[in-house]
Amino acid sequence: MRLFLYEDLCGGGCDEFLEFPSLKREGLAMLNALIHDFSLMPSTLFGTNLQLITHWDVRHGTAPFQDIHNLQVVNVREEQADEAFAETLKHCDAALVVAPETGMRLQQLCELVERSNCRSLNSSSAAIHLCGEKLLFAQHLEQAKITTIPTSTDLEELPMSSHYVRKPRDGAGSSGVQLFSEQEARAASIRPVENTIWQPFISGQPCSMGCFHNAGTGDLLCLPIAKQHLSEDGQFQYQGGEIPLVTAKRSAATQVVQSLVDSVTGLNGYFGVDMILTSAGEVVIVEVNPRLTTSYVGYRKMTKTNLAECFFEVPDAAKIDWVRHITFQPNGETQGRTLNRNERDCGWY
Template sequence: MRLFVSEYLCSGAVEPATSPASLLREGRSMLLALAADLARLEGIDVCTTWHAGLGNWPLPDVDAVMVKSAHDEEAAFRQLAEGCDAAYVIAPELDNLLWQRCRTVEELGRSLNSTLDAIALTSDKLRLFEHLRAAGVPKIPTQSLQNLGEPEFLCVVKPRFGAGSEETFVVTDAAAFRQVSATVDADEMIVQPFVSGTPCSVGAFFDQGGRLLTLLPPAAQHLSDDGRLKYAGGHCPLETPHTAALNNLVSAAAGAIDGLRGYVGFDLLIPHASPDQPLLVEINPRLTTSYLGYRALACDNLAAWLLPRTPPTDALHWRNARVTFRPDGTIAEAPAGTALTQGAGP
């Protein structure tokens, strides 16, 4: 089986120098991790595209087409997608990039990603809130910045479509709210209350029919405390007595959305005031940076769960350790239960 894996920011579709450095690091780390894992599976040949400006392609067991321009990448993307048995796309949701690139492989009948409808729904944080509210799934309240009166403080202003905590602001008062509102496009921004709690995520694998196959352990998210909530990686597993509540919430959200396929990341919050009632923050219909930690913690090759053939039937096995992961792919390991060093957590 020949499998095409494409990561937008490294692919040559865009000049690396024009991409947010944080997203480029995350994209590179996810691409290398997934491509390496897939290449280790029996009977799988993996190919990708790689911008020549990023240097030599580092994985000898994975074929990479070196490209120098967006025009070359567009042609190579379609050629590789057409020539492969299946394709998996990694891209940020901003500017509809994930949906657009998945549409190409979906039209070719090669996509291992979620359906286009599922990607469109989950990429739109406002529309997702309204959809899940109607389904009775607890999600952090979300409003459009456009025509919004003064919100309650603290609040969070962030893009309606986006990834990686880009353009995210914790707003403390009316003056700060007016200042932020004046610097952004209100049509493209949302407002959520700032809820004090533990940010975390749960990864999940779905089959190609949209059936939830397995949930991965909760992972802590490490966010900056500078008022921007910048993503700095995380650690897994998150040691919490609320795992069952988190899993129930993810299962409920998954059941309310048709077309989730492959790997999906669910961002969650365990409120300090009501830890037994977690909230869904957003859903990422693609590979997420948490995969870096999960693959280091797992005894099994997680990439096997992504393939369209019959998924593994045995339960996943995990090592008795705690893995800290960074967006650049850096991994640190400690025995389970070890206290975090200062600065490692949120």
């Protein structure tokens, strides 16, 4: 079986993001984790040997994957990236794509996979479109009666708040996100910024939940809740996180995610749910990242289970033994310790 593992910033296809070193570091951390985890998967799972293929932008120097015996690295140049992507699909059995939602990039790449003979390990392009367009997705969640942040392109349509957040409608990460006081927001709204939305600022604990879902069988695995570390400069820069976050709202968050999956046709493979746990006891959905997220680099260090296997068969949550508390950085660096009793006893399923 030939499996194409593609990360867009490392593979030369997302040139406009090279000016954001943090996104490149996150992309490399995710690609590195995927390559190592898939390389260790037993051949018995497929009935044949697994051959991995990835793309590497030559502008980044030598690919840091020289020790992987079953990996083929295709070196590409920026102007050849999309052509090389389409060509590699012709020679693979399955593909997993990691790319930003910005400018519909992730959606477009997954559409190419869907039109090929490759099995896609991603969500459907339709689900990616819905989740990637923040205004459309907020409206979808409201119609599905799933608690989310009021969202509009017009500040005047939103509830009164002491602070507001402006963000791109199709952004990835925290690029372009900015916090404003009410006075600042009203002044800024006089000169609208194209392709942005407004939301009232919701206070609470920012966190995320990684999930695996098999769209064919309906099997859903919700991973432990991760505490997000965000900058306090009003730009919400992602600074990694720690797993697990011990909270009594674990069960409520899982129920919300199940409702979300039931409402979004085509969510498949790995996706991340960003949420806020409020002091009033609410689980407020911020957004869904319909792709691998940086939290994966932390989750894989929490357990001896190879989480890459979940892309092919989603296990019962009780079969995964979470043994480590992990603090992780966006560049993939992690620190860990054994779970304490409170963390072990809080229940993951």
